[in-house]
Amino acid sequence: MLKLISFKNCPFVQRVMGALVMKNIAFEIEYIELSNKPQWFLEISPNGQVPVLVTEDKTVLFESDAIVEYLDDKYAPIEQVSAEQKALDRAWSYQASKHYMPQCGTMSSKDQQTFESRLANLVKAFAKAEKQLGDSAFFKGDYISNVDIAWLPLLHRAAVIRNRAGFDMLSGFPKVQKWQAALIDSGLADKTVPENFVETFANFYLKNTYLACLMDGTQPSVRANSCATSSCCG
Numbered sequence: 001m002l003k004l005i006s007f008k009n010c011p012f013v014q015r016v017m018g019a020l021v022m023k024n025i026a027f028e029i030e031y032i033e034l035s036n037k038p039q040w041f042l043e044i045s046p047n048g049q050v051p052v053l054v055t056e057d058k059t060v061l062f063e064s065d066a067i068v069e070y071l072d073d074k075y076a077p078i079e080q081v082s083a084e085q086k087a088l089d090r091a092w093s094y095q096a097s098k099h100y101m102p103q104c105g106t107m108s109s110k111d112q113q114t115f116e117s118r119l120a121n122l123v124k125a126f127a128k129a130e131k132q133l134g135d136s137a138f139f140k141g142d143y144i145s146n147v148d149i150a151w152l153p154l155l156h157r158a159a160v161i162r163n164r165a166g167f168d169m170l171s172g173f174p175k176v177q178k179w180q181a182a183l184i185d186s187g188l189a190d191k192t193v194p195e196n197f198v199e200t201f202a203n204f205y206l207k208n209t210y211l212a213c214l215m216d217g218t219q220p221s222v223r224a225n226s227c228a229t230s231s232c233c234g
């Protein structure tokens, strides 16, 4: 059986899980702590990052883009598309995945100024999607495609922050909000994160951050520091 090596808060892992779930591929999952990476993980992972997918023939795959493409090549793709459409789907997926870390950095911001400047960069992604979205429930129609799966981590995290902290990073983007609701209602979000995701996530992003201050009206005890790095979700 396929094995996915994961970290609970990782958006790249959630995207890969989305592809596995949508294709009904059986897999087992092992969570590791990025703050204390096990030796066996360091030995098999070329870049020391999750997700890592160990295939049926024990090949160790890394980099979420490559893993998602592998799943399409090896197992039935969600839909058959032309080469041109495939290129467009990859491009729109990349518009999401390149913002995973900026979203982590935005949520980790310690003060208003840092939060707002990071958010201004992040919302450029939502503005592009808003312009592209039509009237259908999902990005390309009434079905969940690879593009929706790529955007799922961004939209799911935005929903958790809205529900917990009362801040909507999708404010001003009604089509993206509708798309977010359709994705959450589809049940895919819950199927692609661990059971205690909201708690783990809130413990990380809603403690001693600017968003935490918005929730309880206090000042953070730590001032801004650069957090737009991989440690933001670890």
Ligand SMILES: N[C@@H](CCC(=O)N[C@@H](CS)C(=O)NCC(=O)O)C(=O)O
Residues within 6 Å of the ligand: 007, 009, 010, 011, 012, 034, 048, 049, 050, 051, 062, 063, 064, 065, 230, 231, 233, 234
């Ligand atoms: N480009 C990688 C990024 C993966 C990534 O940044 N993973 C983070 C967790 S969300 C990680 O493993 N960080 C630990 C580290 O960089 O040491 C991919 O697409 O798989």
